[in-house]
Amino acid sequence: MKRKTWYWIIGLAIVGLLICGGFIGLGLWVANQYDGGGDLGLAFGEGIAIVPVEGVIVPGEAPPPSPFIPAGTSAAYSQTIIDNLKRADEDENVKAIILQVNSPGGSVFASDEISLQIKETKKPIITAMGSLAASGGYYISAPTDEIWASPHTLTCSIGVIMQFLNLEGFSKEYGVTAITITSGKFKDTGNPFRQFNEDERALLQNLINEAYDAFVGVVAEGRHMSEDSVREIADGRICSGKQAKEMGLVDNLGYLPDVIKRAAELGGIDSEEPRIIEYSQHAGLIDLLGAALYRPSPVEELKQFLHFDAGSPLMYMYVGP
Numbered sequence: 390m391k392r393k394t395w396y397w398i399i400g401l402a403i404v405g406l407l408i409c410g411g412f413i414g415l416g417l418w419v420a421n422q423y424d425g426g427g428d429l430g431l432a433f434g435e436g437i438a439i440v441p442v443e444g445v446i447v448p449g450e451a452p453p454p455s456p457f458i459p460a461g462t463s464a465a466y467s468q469t470i471i472d473n474l475k476r477a478d479e480d481e482n483v484k485a486i487i488l489q490v491n492s493p494g495g496s497v498f499a500s501d502e503i504s505l506q507i508k509e510t511k512k513p514i515i516t517a518m519g520s521l522a523a524s525g526g527y528y529i530s531a532p533t534d535e536i537w538a539s540p541h542t543l544t545c546s547i548g549v550i551m552q553f554l555n556l557e558g559f560s561k562e563y564g565v566t567a568i569t570i571t572s573g574k575f576k577d578t579g580n581p582f583r584q585f586n587e588d589e590r591a592l593l594q595n596l597i598n599e600a601y602d603a604f605v606g607v608v609a610e611g612r613h614m615s616e617d618s619v620r621e622i623a624d625g626r627i628c629s630g631k632q633a634k635e636m637g638l639v640d641n642l643g644y645l646p647d648v649i650k651r652a653a654e655l656g657g658i659d660s661e662e663p664r665i666i667e668y669s670q671h672a673g674l675i676d677l678l679g680a681a682l683y684r685p686s687p688v689e690e691l692k693q694f695l696h697f698d699a700g701s702p703l704m705y706m707y708v709g710p
Contacts, residue, residue: 436664437652438477439487442470445706446495446503446525465492467499471506473668478510483666484656486514487648488533493707494525497549497600500705503529504607513655517648518542518639523627525705527638528604531611534655535640537648538630545633546707547608548625549600551593553702554581579702600703612637627709 444463451466477483488507494500507514507529516522516530518538523546530536538544560567560582567582578589585593605623609616614637622636633639641647653663 434482434664435484435656435658435660436482436666437485437487437649437656437658438473438480438483438666438668439489440470440473440477440668441465442488442490442492442503442526442529444492446492446499446529448496448499448502465495467496467502470503474503474506474510474514477666477668478512480666482664483512484658485652486510486512487645487652488514488516488530489519489645490516490522490526490530491519492526493521493523493709494528494546494705496525497603497703497705500525500528501603504532507532513652515648515652515655517645518544518630521707523707524548526707528607528705531608533611535651536638537641537643537651538633538639539644540629540631540642542630542633543627543707544630545622545626545628545636545638546709547604547619547623548705549597549604550625550704550706550708551597551702552704552708553579553585555584556581557583596703600705604705608638627707 442465444465446465446467448467450468450472451464474486474488477486514533516533516536518526518530518536520539520542522530522538522542522544527544527547556565559565565582567580569577569580569582571577575589575592578585578592601623605616605619608614608623609619612619622638628636628638630639630642634642641651649663649665653660656663
């Protein structure tokens with residue numbers, strides 16, 4: 390008799406767990422749908438997608454979130470932004486896209502990836518600049534159909550930068566000696582324990598010039614300007630949204646509500662308050678729950694904190710305060 394009772398208890402417990410698991414799975418599926426599309430799929434009708442570009446532009450996908458990484462260290466991951474642009478372009482309910490840029494720029498490679506996807510986007514796409522949309526932030530804005538900025542937005546900074554540390558004086562003072570063995574004279578270019586020589590400077594300057602020419606070309610094509618006229622203002626200067634408009638780098642001055650209204654016009658949406666579909670550049674609820682079991686190594690934590698990328702130091706980046 391006792392054995393049968395235990396069988397019933399165990400059976401009911403298993404059924405209960407299965408039911409709870411089903412509810413949890415359904416909740417996670419709904420949450421994932423919400424994080425992916427931004428409106429839980431319960432609202433219908435034509436809408437405008439907002440794709441954010443927030444923080445330093447870096448290659449790849451957003452890593453699993455971590456409770457050890459401060460909230461202020463967010464980055465704009467190129468593949469995540471590209472995926473969001475593709476989804477918005479393929480969504481039949483999305484009639485126009487707003488690229489919401491608040492970034493000092495970043496990786497040349499990642500900026501170009503995003504720019505190429507914008508050129509392939511079929512739907513109207515408008516840039517809404519935040520407080521900062523400089524260098525790579527402007528690079529990805531240039532191919533959009535229209536650029537809107539606040540009069541006080543910091544933008545422009547059209548140019549390329551590479552930075553290297555020089556610890557030669559420090560190493561001499563503290564008796565640190567670096568022993569480097571290479572296969573060729575350029576293999577340790579950028580070695581922080583010695584000065585650059587003229588050949589190395591020329592080599593890196595050629596890379597800078599090549600990336601700069603690409604930047605000028607993107608701006609000239611996107612803004613319908615001659616390359617010569619772009620070069621006149623593409624000296625790395627930072628400028629306000631008002632100044633950018635005077636130079637032909639921005640179409641209109643305004644804020645996000647103004648951009649939403651304009652996007653609705655371009656998308657042929659009649660509603661005075663069009664539905665907004667927000668795409669997140671961060672991980673969704675599924676990833677957040679998965680992160681509870683994910684414990685990156687201290688080195689991975691530091692890389693995430695510093696937005697470390699082992700690739701090229703070639704940057705479309707505004708490095709001001």
